[in-house]
Amino acid sequence: MTNLIIVVIFLVVGIGLQFVRQVPFSTAQYLNKYLIYVVLPILALKYIPEIELELSLLWPISIAWISFGLSWLLFGTLGKQLNWKKSLTGCLIITAGLANTSFVGFPIVRALYGEEALKIALLIDQAGSFILVSSVAIVVASIYSDEKKRKRDITRKILTFPPFIFFIIAFMLNFSGFQFSAGISAVFDLVTKTLTPVALIAVGLQIKVNGNAIRSKYLWLGLGYKLVLIPAVIFVLFGFIFRLDDFVFKVSVIETAMAPMITGSIIAISHNLEPKLASLLVGLGIPLSFVTIGIWYFILG
Structure with a gap:
């Protein structure tokens, strides 16, 4: 519980910095770039070469795909039956279907379950959430909006994203049995220790909540799915039906329970899929x- 309190403190610090005039408006963007171009690649290089690859790891990877698939099925069906605007349906599918498994997920998982949990979280994020947000989510956004994305653009975005490039490199190092020297590993340790404070302060700086908008039933429908329903589905599926290893099971449920992904909301906003709702799902959801x-x-014990 102490670790969870520390996580909350860093988040509150980020929120508080919004009201400090001396803090530039672009601070969150620079912190995000540091995470994307430095911390996430080094996390991959540090942990993935140490993972003992086995088929059972496909289970935690699958949670992102299950979550997005059920979101598409649920909100796609409701949208048709209740005659929602296509933009509303698309917004809920994307924003509620994608979890913030990296910027918020990594520091929380590390705080709750330690360094070993980060290895599983990395697989969930890179082989699950990232591929989804870079490909399938853009396809869904194109379906529910007037803008069309070329397959070539989607592929280029995936292949040029730094964390994904280093994710592939790290897997190659794993297969080759390569190990970094003690000196390089020490540098990696220093960089990865910045993950929790930097990520959560960056998230805190970006949280915006409009008091008048929280009465939207669509907001609570999306958050109800993301924070309650889909974690419950994974809890039952992995805990009672497939009976996963206890540690993998706990990390999988917690990663599924993360707030909506910031990048997912950006995709919705950029395709004009209810921008205010997409922003609020993240702003209140986190x-x-x-x-x-x-x-x-507490439920997981």
Whole structure:
């Protein structure tokens, strides 16, 4: 519980910095770039070469795909039956279907379950959430909006994203049995220790909540799916039907319970899929998820 309190403190610090005039408006963008171009690649190089690859790891990877697939099925069906605008349906599918498994997920998983949990979280994020947000989510956005994305553009975005490039490199190092020297490993350790404070301060700087908008039933429908329903599905599926290893099971449920992904909301906004709702799902979802994640952590024991 102490670690969870530390996570909340860093988030609050980020929120507080929004009201400090001396902090530039672009600070969150620079912190995000540091995470994307430095921390996430080094996380991959540090942990993935150490993972003992086995088929059972496909289970935690599958949670991102299950979550997005069920989101598409649920909100796609509701949208048709209740005559929602296509933009509303698309917004809920994408924003509620994608979890913030890296910027928020990594520091929380590390705080709750330690360094070993980060290895599983990396696989969930890179082989699950990232591929989804870079490909399938863009396809869904194109279906529910007037803008069309070329397959070539989607492929280029995946192949040129730094964390994904280093994810592939790290897997190649794993297969080859390569190990970094003690000196390089020490540098990696220093960089990865910045993950929690930098990621959560960056998230805190970006949290914006409009008090008048929280009465939207679509907001609570999306958050209800993301924070309650889909974690419950994974809890039952992995805990009682497939009976995964206890440690993998806990990390999988907690990663599924993360708030909506910031990048997912950006995709919705850029395709004009209810921009205000997409922003609010993230802005309210992140602080609210700290409460629901605490509840899930208690349930998991």
